Amino acid sequence: MHAITQTAAGADLIWREAPQPEPGPGQLLVRVRAAGVNRADLVQAAGQYPPPAGESEILGLEVAGEVAAIGDGVAGFTIGDKVFGLVAGGGYAEYCLLDARLAVPQPAGLGDEQAASLPETWLTAWLNLVDIGQVRPGQRVLIHAGASGVGAAAIQLAHALGARVAATVGGPDKCAWCRELGAELAIDYHCEDFVGAIKSWGGADLILDTVGGDYLPRNQACLNRDGTIVLIGLLRGSEAQANLGVLLVKRQRLIGSTLRALLVERKAALSSALWPWLLPRLAADKIRLTLDRCFVMPEAAQAHAWLAGGHNKGKVVLLG
Structure with a gap:
């Protein structure tokens, strides 16, 4: 062969x-x-x-x-x-x-x-949003890299299960595309700070992070109390500085996951x-x-x- x-x-x-x-x-x-x-x-x-x-x-x-x-x-x-x-x-x-x-x-x-x-995209989305993240109707879910294969599956899955969805993407065309998939908020990270946008939206209860690196403290900043970050990728590197005070006071959870x-x-x-x-x-x-x-x-x-x-x-x- x-x-x-x-x-x-x-x-x-x-x-x-x-x-x-x-x-x-x-x-x-x-x-x-x-x-x-x-x-x-x-x-x-x-x-x-x-x-x-x-x-x-x-x-x-x-x-x-x-x-x-x-x-x-x-x-x-x-x-x-x-x-x-x-x-x-x-x-x-x-x-x-x-x-x-x-x-x-x-x-x-x-x-x-x-x-x-x-298979890879949808099983990844299901594992991390449903099996690990325990997504529920009405929750606010932030999905990074929303125009990726996993991101597109995750937006549709969370939306179909009754969650409110926000996504970060690079470019206005991708923002429009993610909104078509069910994201009520799409943030172009090239020109907008996602932390401020998510805080104004009401914060996130569950974050699916394909990025890693310096996104960790930014994710913590917009994650609500008792919220969960599921880390599935390291596009911005494997080193990060967590704010343990925020983790403690807001009872946040950080979970690493690979399929x-x-x-x-x-x-x-x-x-x-x-x-x-x-x-x-x-x-x-x-x-x-x-x-x-x-x-x-x-x-x-x-x-x-x-x-x-x-x-x-x-x-x-x-x-x-």
Whole structure:
């Protein structure tokens, strides 16, 4: 098969021959027709986010395609079935292993590129807003990087669950786009201080932070009493200075979270909760697909550059 490989961390992304994996017990081998591109892939390509032990070194955390082979102990799937799902690595390839517990039958009318745009972003949003953040109707939720794939999913999820949503983005067009998704307040961080804007809005009860770094004290400043910050990214670095006095007096909570390293059993439980909620809403046009742009698989470097430059509104996908 062919796959995107590197000779070393930070080296060029090259589409070339690679060993084809074989499905083990409980696994499906998927002929990849589309693979989602995520910030985690950019960080891994730079050598700063190694895959979990035992997982593929090939980039790619979500795929859609057809079942090409079935491992021992797997029931409910046949060769040729259309599926999509979350993987811990290996998606930027012609073939990828998918744990059968995370495999989702692809609904009719949902294209490969659309299906591949869903797992990482929506499971991340569900994990951090619902499972960890315990979002409730009427809460004020601040989502940073609202025009990212995760941000777009998180805005729609929080809004659908009855929360009031604010988002930070870069540029007026992205502000307008986030408002279309359900954000009642969209803040262009290029020209407006989000702390002041959120305080004027009534503060935030829950903050989903993909940024890190110096956003931490700013998040604390606009977080309400008994509020929660869920940190899921480090776009502005891993070092931050927290105000422990504010943390104490306002009874704030700071929680770090990553999806990739969770045990597959936990991911399967999240999947069992998310997909019955999401897929009917997608079919009924109550939730929008937010597919920004597709590249063919050999153009992975261009796809990474597009994402790294912040040009996207929603998901970037590679076509196999």
